[in-house]
Amino acid sequence: MRRMTAAALALLLVAGCAGQPDDIRNRPLGPNPSGFVAAEIGFARLAQEKGQWTAFRETSAPDATMFVPQRVKARDWLRTQKDPVEAVKWQPHAVYVSCDGNVGVTTGAWQKGPANGYFSTVWLRDPKSGKTLWTLDHGDTLTTPRAAPEFIETKQAVCGSRPGVAIDGGNEGEDRAVGLSPDQTLSWTSVVSPDGARRVTVRLWDGTAMTPVIDDRVAAPTPQKP
Template identity: 80%
Template sequence: MHRLLIAAAFALPLLAGCAGDPDDIRNRPLGPNPSAFIAAEIGFARLAQDKGQWTAFRETSAPEAVMFVPQRVKARDWLKAQKDPAEAVKWQPHAVYVSCDGNAGATTGAWQKGATHGFFTTVWLRDSRSGKMGWILDHGDGLTSPREAPEFIASKQAVCGSRPAVPIEAGGEGADMAVGLSPDQTLSWTSTVRPDRSRRVTIRLWDGKDMATVIDDRVAAPKQP
């Protein structure tokens, strides 16, 4: 069973940056804050339990959000027709990866529903002016063995400094591929849905030399009835 979805929008307090006139906070850029992405994911999961699974997805999605069912769909369009299940899926973040400027992040972790379990990955964006955070991509899949929860949620931020070159990728014949970038281009996400509806979601983080792969999720094609 999939956690067939794509991330959520949450208004959260954000850390101010150090640059600009120290006497004028309005000129300070938003600073990187990995805990804000973790809090958004936890809040998203809590909202699903409190108000219903698809209600939480509708209320927290960014306008451009996509999800996989298993083909790629615009989340808000697909969610319009969905009714909340009696039991909402539960999930917990295990790791977070954040762009240098703190305006994009990817969380990944585990989900459970009844006797089933699996993994998920969510990509988040926050508005540089309002600080409002919302999910723009979410996907997941079932697992035969549950992911073991870590003692602490892992956190990693992209290296700041020189801007990396945007990698050029090409999907296979007939594949539906999309690439997203953080505003500073230090975090990227590539999602590919093949003609058999298998897919791959890859998250990369700038390490000062390369866009290093930090998440590489692969989902098999659905079984034919």
């Protein structure tokens, strides 16, 4: 496991811009956990500059999904949303990356007024262009805010193996979806129950097994009184 401070991330980003333009265009894209952290930070900054739902729209993949609390196609749902006066703020605390570096999952904390919570976001990187867009986003409120870590933790899947990933059919009535990185070293499963409760689990290949690194569980929303 590696760790990076915000200052270290900035240095990595500057270093990535160094050199001749032709060198940059011709350089193969390798695994880069800091790139997903930078994408999340840029996403959060865009929300403050252009509006919360505008930022979600502009950074989403075509088939991205989110939860309200049932699963929805993000771009369809976001098309009708107006930006709130105050946009939520958020910060990444950790990132988990597939062996090939083309899928990353960030998780961290958010704040809006007196409310606090957490989020987890699945990012896809185009290996040719390097463009990074989110494909799944979810979060929930917390009674006690997540403490900001001194370092942003990064963890990358072990390379060299291509494990088969078993698919669990789940329970009757559940809305279940499974995502898998092209190299099969990172998977994400999202399950929504009929009552709106959900669970998002992310697993990394550690050389012998797909090990859970994120296991978010969101309770069903409280029914509104008539």
